[in-house]
Amino acid sequence: MGLLVVAALAGACGYTASARYQPSGATPSSGAAHDPTTDPASATAVALSVAAGAATETYRTDIGNATAAFVADIGTLQEAVDGGDIGAAKSDELAAQAQYDTFRQLEGGNAVNASTLDELATEVAPNGSFAGLHAVERDLWTSGNARADVAGLSVQAPVAQYLLSRDRLTPEAIGTTAVSELGWVVSTALPGREERFSHLDAVDIAAAVGAADQAFAAIEPVGRTVDPDLTTSVAQVFSSLEADVGSLGPPTQVPDAAIPTTLRLSVSQQVDATAAELAQLAARLAPLGTAGAPSS
Amino acid sequence: MKRNRAEPGAAPPVDPPRSGALSRRQLLARSGLASAALLATAGAVPAGADASGTSPGDLIPISFSGPHQAGIATPEQDRMVFAAYDVTAGDVSGLAALLAAWTDAAARMTAGQALTGPGGPFAPPADTGEALDLPPSRLTITVGFGPTLFDDRFGLRPSRPEALVDLPSFAVDDLGPARTGGDLCVQACADDAQVAFHAVRNLTRLALGSATVRYVQLGFGRTASPGAGQQTPRNLLGFRDGTDNLVAGDEGAMQRFVWVDRDSDQPWMVGGTYLVARRIRVHLEAWDRSTLGDQQETIGRVKASGAPLGGSRESDPVDLQALGPDGLPLIPDGAHIRQAAPSTNDGEAILRRGYSFADGVDPASGELDAGLFFICFQKDPRQQFIPIQQRLSDQDALSEYVVHTGSGIFACPPGTQDAQGLGHGLV
Known part of the structure; x- marks a missing residue:
């Protein structure tokens, strides 16, 4: 009967484990002889299953909100461009960029859509055309005509909203997505490789760190059940990281050249430390299911 | 361009001792104990040599002379020093003189000999000296010419091969200008880092007034196994690197994929190859x-x-069609070995010969500023490296973890033989 309840709850919460990816079988770091995450008869297992499902739904809601905001920001951007208000258009473009950063890593599975939304000029295929947010960025910051590029965004943004609405990520997948987001901050945003025209990578730094923190918040409850000490440690490093990023100043007003080298270094090292801890937590959540699959 | 040297195959000439005492390198050369046959027979380190930490292979010099430059098909050594130069010589005669000096010096150093000069206490030493007590260590020196050499400075524009394109x-x-390009390159490889560095250092000294150093890259831990019988080494990712590399001993593959043949638009390049270097952090x-x-x-x-x-051993063939129980490919679509496979790239392959670096x-x-100093050799980069790298940049899952911070493409001329030096037929 207990097993039936577990299964029913798991299904009701929309929590599904992908058939392809099996639990990694990672040995819990605590070394406990009895692992409640794998004992289906345990009351803890039931609670974990519920918590895992809640994490999935929380994150799905967060992403839904982000994609909806992204679509809205693109609409506002279109209006500003059509009205010739470059100042407003720049603000709207930066806002849209920040929203995109929230679900950037999830677009990895939607390569075509991603290329229409956030492709860098250096990533355009030999026979392709430069489009998306960075094309609009180029237009707005180097006095080009943004109308055509924004029109393309207006078509593709709802596609992303639809594609991502189908995702149901397990807690482990949410964690690894956040880890990837942090890695992107160090590899791309902090070195100033993203905003090549506006040079306002602080927008991406803040948005991406915030997105990773938000993802952690979604899995924090289940993390506290599986490994409270590690989860507390992750929360602490995130707090330090957010403080570091906050010291950059208002992101839309901090050009790349104005970020002190020492602060850039400090943020980078803090990001790496946070990502390392978060990766460990994600591994601890693997027995609850890995990766995820779009719901049919 | 001709230069004075002994006939190929003869024992390399020995410079006279400065103070009456023979260095170990000189002793070895004079006694003929560097001959492979004698070493194979004796099976022991020759008298007078330092036995500690020296393998017999290190005592055998790799000839600088041959139809192809050494350091391409040569079984990969453990250490590399790569240098790119900007030529400052005023005219083509200055360039020719530089290449002649490099030819002579490279022949001596790869033979385990010190460079010679006026000598005496009132002149700077002709040889910097750090390799005097070291065996040849399988030193090879490979020289290449970059696209920028073929501008209007030396009248070489008509001699630029069509395959020597700008990448x-x-x-x-995320290329740094300081680590990209170059009129000339030198790849010095040896089993001893000091021997490799000595080579580049002395070539750089010889280039004073004719060329300046653009950048130098040190490498360790070979990441390819172009020699049959060599165990596949591991790169800094912890994975074996070079499993499906071209085997340099496969002459058919080398002729097909690496050596420039008589179809080349530039006769001086026949027997040469094209080197592409990428600093991959x-x-x-x-x-x-x-x-x-x-x-x-x-x-x-x-x-x-x-x-x-999907396989069980490293030597198992890569089955890109294999499916798992879920019906999905066992080797994912974005997997590096799938995207780099010749079958995915119209049958094209390249000879990889890179090294790890940690700077x-x-x-x-x-x-950490560390990664792979990727070096590859091929017959035509337009058909090989460029489309392969384009695919990797766009579809390889490994691209998430790497960034290319330096780059260069060079035409490596054929080897020196019959008393001809580097760049014969060109300058």
């Missing part, structure tokens, strides 16, 4: 926190054994 930009690029911190499963799916191999996913810490991020 296009790739999505993974790896975000090791991000890699190290990815799961073993992710790492293996990114590469397409089992980390411990090197077996392709301290990136001051901007505090992360």
